[in-house]
Amino acid sequence: xxxxxxxxxxxxxxxxTQFSRxxxxxxxxxxxxxxxxQHYNHNMSDVFFEELGLRQPDYALRITRQGVVSQLxxxxxxxxxxxxxYRPDVMAVVGDVNSTLAAALVANKMGVQLAHVExxxxxxxxxxxxxxxxxxxxxxxxxxxVTEEDGRRNLLxxxxxxxxxxxxxxxxxxxxxxxxxxxxxxxxxERLRLAPKAYALMTMHRPGNVDTREGLExxxxxxxxxxxxxxxxxxxxxxxxxxxxxxxxxxRIERNxxxxxxxxxxxxxxxxxxxHARYVITDSGGIQEETTFRRVPCLTLRPNTERPSTIxxxxxxxxxxxxxxxxxxxxxxxxxxxxxxxxxxYWDGKATERIFAVLNGQ
Ligand code: UDP
Numbered sequence: 001x002x003x004x005x006x007x008x009x010x011x012x013x014x015x016x017t018q019f020s021r022x023x024x025x026x027x028x029x030x031x032x033x034x035x036x037x038q039h040y041n042h043n044m045s046d047v048f049f050e051e052l053g054l055r056q057p058d059y060a061l062r063i064t065r066q067g068v069v070s071q072l073x074x075x076x077x078x079x080x081x082x083x084x085x086y087r088p089d090v091m092a093v094v095g096d097v098n099s100t101l102a103a104a105l106v107a108n109k110m111g112v113q114l115a116h117v118e119x120x121x122x123x124x125x126x127x128x129x130x131x132x133x134x135x136x137x138x139x140x141x142x143x144x145x146v147t148e149e150d151g152r153r154n155l156l157x158x159x160x161x162x163x164x165x166x167x168x169x170x171x172x173x174x175x176x177x178x179x180x181x182x183x184x185x186x187x188x189x190e191r192l193r194l195a196p197k198a199y200a201l202m203t204m205h206r207p208g209n210v211d212t213r214e215g216l217e218x219x220x221x222x223x224x225x226x227x228x229x230x231x232x233x234x235x236x237x238x239x240x241x242x243x244x245x246x247x248x249x250x251x252r253i254e255r256n257x258x259x260x261x262x263x264x265x266x267x268x269x270x271x272x273x274x275x276h277a278r279y280v281i282t283d284s285g286g287i288q289e290e291t292t293f294r295r296v297p298c299l300t301l302r303p304n305t306e307r308p309s310t311i312x313x314x315x316x317x318x319x320x321x322x323x324x325x326x327x328x329x330x331x332x333x334x335x336x337x338x339x340x341x342x343x344x345x346y347w348d349g350k351a352t353e354r355i356f357a358v359l360n361g362q
Pocket of ligand 1: 266
């Protein structure tokens with residue numbers, strides 16, 4: 001069986017690190033990787049292949065056009081060429097980014113079976129581009145690989161056949177488990193002159209939070225308030241940096257003496273920072289799951305999440321930009337009264353093995 005996995009962004013790459021290794025344990029499987037080039041900066045893409053020792057993509061597209069629709073069209077044309085040349089039996093797409101949707105549409109139009117890894121998640125917030133990508137991709141998916149029970153329930157409610165839905169766990173956690181020893185060895189805390197638990201870690205990049213001046217002003221106010229009690233380490237996503245510069249707000253956050261600004265971190269350094277953070281404050285999808293696995297308190301500055309098990313079982317709390325709620329939650333972390341946290345079923349480092357066993361008909 002020929003499997004073509006398509007990735008395009010930082011979180012996609014982190015979700016497929018075990019695919020080639022596991023495919024190699026299935027003699028009937030041939031696995032190829034296609035990178036659409038949606039994320040192309042060194043620190044948003046190449047760094048992960050380098051530090052995680054991943055084989056370079058078998059096919060790499062280059063995006064030249066600006067604008068979401070033009071990029072989708074360009075990616076689809078490039079993926080079509082690869083499908084014509086390689087003729088896969090199955091295409092595996094990951095997560096909820098534009099590359100996911102582009103590849104899903106190509107698979108559907110070219111009659112290739114489509115497997116969606118991390119399917120079924122729903123924030124029910126159609127203002128999020130990711131929610132639209134998830135729903136559109138799942139509408140044409142043949143094999144659904146689900147990370148948590150809620151995803152399975154959503155797909156059943158949408159009328160998907162039960163036998164096509166597989167609750168396999170979380171491939172992002174597979175990566176954490178596989179690289180745990182290297183994560184623990186990172187020297188990032190020494191380089192930043194920080195002690196374990198003496199800082200909070202922040203990431204922020206959702207369009208709903210960073211694309212307007214009003215959103216950025218709220219973010220800056222939140223940072224100013226949090227740094228009264230904690231040093232914050234903030235690796236800044238390229239989108240957020242662009243918006244801060246566009247609105248002439250970068251100087252405002254740069255002035256804060258308890259805020260450590262840095263470029264997007266490599267995976268091992270970033271996960272070392274997560275592991276030793278007092279808490280993480282974020283609007284990321286994946287980081288809600290990684291903090292749950294590590295049992296590190298996670299404050300999510302969004303009105304909703306598509307990953308509810310991180311709240312019901314895990315260490316995540318949804319806060320939006322409610323200053324009072326944020327203050328109270330941080331106080332509970334400082335006082336040691338923050339909720340008890342567990343890890344959802346199958347988040348055990350073996351999700352990729354389960355996926356390939358299903359694809360290989362075992
Ligand atoms: N990540 C990283 N360096 C950073 C910030 C995040 O390696 O500076 C990793 C993080 O551990 C997670 C993934 O990138 O595995 C999450 O990506 P992001 O938040 O961009 O995407 P989302 O999950 O929100 O789609």
